Amino acid sequence: DADVTQTPRNRITKTGKRIMLECSQTKGHDRMYWYRQDPGLGLQLIYYSFDVKDINKGEISDGYSVSRQAQAKFSLSLESAIPNQTALYFCATSASIKGTASSNQPQHFGDGTRLSIL
């Protein structure tokens, strides 16, 4: 989905390095998410944000941190990368419906960042 852009698309780095993955969107959505994808495990939620300055942990947040700098930008950081963080990382966005905070809306994904940690 060209409306959700992830950079870089590929990254190879060494154990112990700090890494930042960037996500920007032009969909105007207020909700943003970071997922990790491992073969055979589907997508696992790392962090999510419903607005600027709103940060929430997902099911696998240990070893990761995020920053929501603006409505359109959501970055994921690995402070000290380790080999088992090698995976495909996806950013996603979704809209919220005013007055119906509990109504689910589909998520729209970027094309991912393939991260390899040696």
Next chain:
Amino acid sequence: GENVEQHPSTLSVQEGDSAVIKCTYSDSASNYFPWYKQELGKGPQLIIDIRSNVGEKKDQRIAVTLNKTAKHFSLHITETQPEDSAVYFCAASINNYGQNFVFGPGTRLSVLP
């Protein structure tokens, strides 16, 4: 918490045949069920979704059915074409403020010409 299982993990069909992928979920409070298609090198793309107040939804060659009593939902693709080859993911979401989806592990569909 919610757990979503998906079967089969791989599926091969002849072009023109139908393909069916099934998912089960554990939390009866889940009420939104999207299906995503992921092609190589791309992110998941929403192809169809269904809410719990509906039993079936169809969009051209794709349909989804939901059985709330049995807590399972299925994706049906008719008249399959080679471009349908991809990994398909189901998901379930509880209608709460968290809006967090739980995804199934995926099904790799291969449509053989």
